[in-house]
Amino acid sequence: MAHDQLKLSNQICFPVYAASRLITREYQPHLDELGITYPQYIALMVLWEKDEISVNEITQKLILNTNTVTPLLKRMELQGLITRQRSNTDERKVIVKLTQKGKALEEKAAEIPQKLIEGLADSNMTVNELISLKESLYQIINFLHNK
C-alpha cells in the first residue's frame, strides 16, 4: 500500500456511508411492521410535519432529486398512503396529500425513534456525543448542499 490516504480507515466518507446503511438496517424491522421502507418513512415524516406540499418541497427537505422522489411517491400512492394532484394555481406543481391511511401511520411510527435509541443504549455513546455528531453532520450537509 503505497498511499496511506487511500486506506479505508483514513476516509471520512466510508464511515458515513457504512453507518447510514447500518442504521437503516436497524429501522427495517420496525418499518416492516408498517409496511414501508426507510425513504418512504422520511417522506412521510415530511408530510406529517406539513401536509399538502409540492413534490419540489419534498425533494428539498430530503435533499433528493425528482427522478428519485417521483417514483417513490408513485409507489406510496399505489399503497394508498398519499394522493398526487396537479395544483390549480400552478399547473406545473403536483400537490402531495396524506390519505387517512397515511395519517394513521403517524401514531405507530411515533414509537420508532424511542426504539432506535433503546437499540443504541449499549453502544456507550453519550447523549452529548450524539448531539455533537448530528451537529457535525449538519455542518457538512449545509455546506455541501448550498455549495
Next chain:
Amino acid sequence: MAHDQLKLSNQICFPVYAASRLITREYQPHLDELGITYPQYIALMVLWEKDEISVNEITQKLILNTNTVTPLLKRMELQGLITRQRSNTDERKVIVKLTQKGKALEEKAAEIPQKLIEGLADSNMTVNELISLKESLYQIINFLHNK
C-alpha cells in the same frame, strides 16, 4: 405535528443518510475521471491495501452482502479492473485479484482524498471535529455491526 420525535431534524439517521449521499456526490467528478463509481472505488481501496483476497473478505471490509458485492465485482471484471477465480485450496472461495489496469488506478486515485479535503476547507469544520465525527461513526458502526 403531534410527535416531535418524528421531526426530520430530530433524527440521527437522516443526517447520516443525507451526508452520505452528499459526500458521495463530491467524489463523483473525481471518480468519473477514473471511470469508476464510489462502491467500486472503496472495493479497489480494499484491494490496493491487500490484493488476492476472497469475495467474503471484501464483503466484511465494506460491510456489504454478497448479493451486492458479487454483481459489483462482476462489473469491475467486465471493466478489466480485476479478475475472479475459484480458489484451488477451497473451491467455495473466489479469489479477487487486481489487473494491471486496476493497480494502475491507485496512482490517480491517490490525489482524490486531498481534493476532497480541499473541497471541505471552507466548511468551518476543524480537523478535530472531523476526527471526532469519524470516531463517533465508528463507535456506531462497530456496535451495530457486531450486534
Next chain:
DNA sequence: AAATAATATGTCGCAAGCGATATAAATAAA
C-alpha cells in the same frame, strides 16, 4: 405578442443495496 428563459415534474437506463432463496463445497456430527 412572440421569443426566451426559468421552473416543476417526469421518463429512461443503469448501478447499488438487500431480503429471500439456491447451490456447491468443506466441516462436523452421528
Next chain:
DNA sequence: TTTATTTATATCGCTTGCGACATATTATTT
C-alpha cells in the same frame, strides 16, 4: 462413512439514487 451443518458464493426481484434528457407550464425579455 453417511448425514447434517456450516461456509462461500451466487441469482432473482424489488426499491433506491442519479445522470441525461423530455415535456409542459409560468415568468421574463425583447
